[in-house]
Amino acid sequence: MRFHHLALFLHLTGVVLWVGGMVFIRVCLVSPTLTAAQWAEALAHFFSLSWVAIALIVITGGFMLIAVGYARAPLGWLLMTFLGTIMIVVFASLWFGPWMALREALAKGGLAQAQAQAQARAAIQRINKHLDIVLVLAILTAVAATLGLAL
Numbered sequence: 001m002r003f004h005h006l007a008l009f010l011h012l013t014g015v016v017l018w019v020g021g022m023v024f025i026r027v028c029l030v031s032p033t034l035t036a037a038q039w040a041e042a043l044a045h046f047f048s049l050s051w052v053a054i055a056l057i058v059i060t061g062g063f064m065l066i067a068v069g070y071a072r073a074p075l076g077w078l079l080m081t082f083l084g085t086i087m088i089v090v091f092a093s094l095w096f097g098p099w100m101a102l103r104e105a106l107a108k109g110g111l112a113q114a115q116a117q118a119q120a121r122a123a124i125q126r127i128n129k130h131l132d133i134v135l136v137l138a139i140l141t142a143v144a145a146t147l148g149l150a151l
């Protein structure tokens with residue numbers, strides 16, 4: 001077994017964890033009875049897992065790409081790197097934007113409670129919209145990584 005095989009295994013493990021987590025949030029976590037606080041708790045676990053997965057994807061993907069060299073890398077790999085980078089940028093904007101807004105809204109208490117709940121709900125909707133964009137990009141990235149090899 002070459003180091004490349006191990007890197008590919010870890011790369012795909014990262015992809016499975018990150019993309020699988022997003023699918024779980026968007027497709028399985030659909031109960032209308034979930035409170036904003038319960039949503040935030042699930043998302044907090046999801047984000048911790050996602051950052052580890054993203055680090056795995058970038059480190060192992062970067063290693064495999066550099067080992068082969070940009071000039072010799074297939075077009076599909078370069079497309080994957082480009083789309084994967086956009087995925088990470090959109091994901092980071094979700095974390096710094098609506099996720100921070102959700103945490104801020106939930107930290108508010110007292111008289112502002114009803115308003116804070118409305119803010120929290122709006123933030124959750126924005127988080128879900130961002131996740132949908134990242135998921136569409138994930139499909140395109142996987143297409144580039146696989147079918148793109150035929151280019």
Ligand code: HEM
Pocket residue numbers: 008011015019057058060061062064065077080081083084085087137138139141142145146149
């Ligand atoms: C952002 C930085 C990324 C870099 C630098 C990168 C780089 C690479 C490289 C060099 C390989 C080829 C390994 C080989 O064929 O032996 C690979 C494989 C793969 N990557 Fe990525 N990748 C990135 C992100 C992603 C993302 C976000 C996804 C999925 C959403 C993804 C999905 C895949 C898949 C499915 C393979 C296996 C298919 C193949 O070997 O061509 N990658 N990646």
